[in-house]
Amino acid sequence: MxxxxxxxxxxxxxxxxxxxxxxxxxxxxxxxxxxxxxxxxxxxxxxxxxxxxxxxxxxxxxxxxxxxxxxxxxxxxxxxxxxxxxxxxxxxxxxxxxxxxxxxxxxxxxxxxxxxxxxxxxxxxxxxxxxxxxxxxxxxxxxxxxxxxxxxxxxxxxxxxxxxxxxxxxxxxxxxxxxxxxxxxxxxxxxxxxxxxxxxxxxxxxxxxxxxxxxxxxxxxxxxxxxxxxxxxxxxxxxxxxxxxGTLDLRLARQSENAAAIADLLAGRPQVSSVRWPGRPGDPSYEIASRQMRRIPGIVTFTLPSKAHVDAFLTASRLIAAATSFGGLHTSADRRAQWGDDAPEGLVRLSCGVEDTRDLVADITAALDAAAVVPGT
Structure with a gap:
């Protein structure tokens, strides 16, 4: 037993x-x-x-x-x-x-x-x-x-x-x-x-x-x-x-799955200047994370050109909530510079929720398309 x-x-x-x-x-x-x-x-x-x-x-x-x-x-x-x-x-x-x-x-x-x-x-x-x-x-x-x-x-x-x-x-x-x-x-x-x-x-x-x-x-x-x-x-x-x-393992599994798909999506977008997710091959932390961690969390950090681009991205998204905490059931995003954090104006910490992966990918793709051309930038 x-x-x-x-x-x-x-x-x-x-x-x-x-x-x-x-x-x-x-x-x-x-x-x-x-x-x-x-x-x-x-x-x-x-x-x-x-x-x-x-x-x-x-x-x-x-x-x-x-x-x-x-x-x-x-x-x-x-x-x-x-x-x-x-x-x-x-x-x-x-x-x-x-x-x-x-x-x-x-x-x-x-x-x-x-x-x-x-x-x-x-x-x-x-x-x-x-x-x-x-x-x-x-x-x-x-x-x-x-x-x-x-x-x-x-x-x-x-x-x-x-x-x-x-x-x-x-x-x-x-x-x-x-x-x-x-x-x-x-x-x-x-x-x-x-x-x-x-x-x-x-x-x-x-x-x-x-x-x-x-x-x-x-x-x-x-x-x-x-x-x-x-x-x-x-x-x-x-x-x-x-x-x-009781649902911790189930939640983390879906969040990590979503993070992997979204990190790949973001890496292929021209307006995204950097993408960080330790579970993605090529990430600076991939080697250590793969050896040390039992599961990579569902947090992806990426950088858009400006605050205006982040504003347009969050406004266009139907599934991403603007929120400063992370790790919840709902996908959320936080522009870290707004809190006085030492971060670029366009840096976004995206917390992947447990929504269906294909729905999140489609929503983020559409939001990035909408934010690709920001008036006055």
């Missing part, structure tokens, strides 16, 4: 965090536990292992953490948002006099938070594709791979080895690939952080983040930080997230 470790991705996703023995009359996924205080023993008071107060204790949250931990391969601590998880990782590790290395081309709010909120900490930046400086004297190396929005990929195992040799911890932002696309802890990372609002839950209906580690001491530090600062997710958000995990 197969053990859970031998199960495929869909089986693991469907059963993650659920009890092995099903009780008659009980739901597949118990409903959310809405509780602030819980009943205490009137004589003995609080007891270890028994829920007492909703900030540190919630059964629904624990079930989700068990599920994500099974998929990532470590102990999971959930947070109210992805940035809450990132800030917890930074603030529990970095002290005045330390140095932290961050991706120069990753999510810009991670850089701005570190630069503004870590007084006395030296912030170093390096592009995801390298070159990387010496890690001597660095306390924490944070990678984001594939990088958002440029989609460069770095070698996690190699950088983990370098970081550990220098006495540094290595953290990986795993938002874009999810644990079904990449398992950083197996590659030597000490910590995984992610926004679960994106592809992991995939329905564009909640805000959530998590950190995951195989180090019990690091997990305990993160839990203590979360309890002390109060950045907990609500029980309904945790329940929604757990409910969504």
């Amino acid at each position: 197969s053990s859970p470790a031998d199960y495929g991705d869909s089986t693991r996703s469907v059963h993650a965090g659920l009890p092995e023995a099903a009780l008659p009359g009980q739901p597949f996924l118990p409903g959310p536990v809405f509780a602030a205080p819980y009943h205490l023993d009137p004589v003995a008071g609080p007891q270890a292992g028994v829920d007492g107060y909703g900030r540190p204790d919630n059964a629904t949250r624990r079930a989700l953490e068990t599920a994500i931990g099974e998929l990532e391969g470590g102990e999971c601590v959930t947070f109210a948002s992805g940035m809450a998880a990132v800030s917890a990782a930074l603030l529990t590790q970095a002290r005045p006099g330390d140095a932290v290395l961050l991706p120069a081309d990753g999510y810009f709010l991670t850089r701005s938070f570190a630069q503004e909120s870590l007084p006395g900490v030296t912030i170093l930046l390096a592009p995801t594709a390298g070159p990387y400086p010496s890690f001597e004297g660095v306390r924490l190396v944070l990678l984001e791979t594939p990088a958002n929005p440029g989609l460069d990929v770095c070698d996690i195992a190699s950088l983990a080895s370098r970081a550990h040799a220098a006495g540094a911890l290595l953290a990986v932002d795993n938002t874009t690939p999810t644990p079904l696309g990449q398992r950083p802890l197996e590659l030597g990372a000490d910590l995984v952080v992610a926004s679960a609002s994106k592809a992991l839950t995939g329905h564009s209906d909640l805000i959530l983040g998590y950190a995951c580690t195989a180090d019990p001491e690091l997990a305990a530090r993160l839990r203590a930080w979360r309890s002390g600062t109060g950045g907990v997710p609500g029980p309904f958000e945790a329940w929604l997230a757990h409910r969504s995990l």
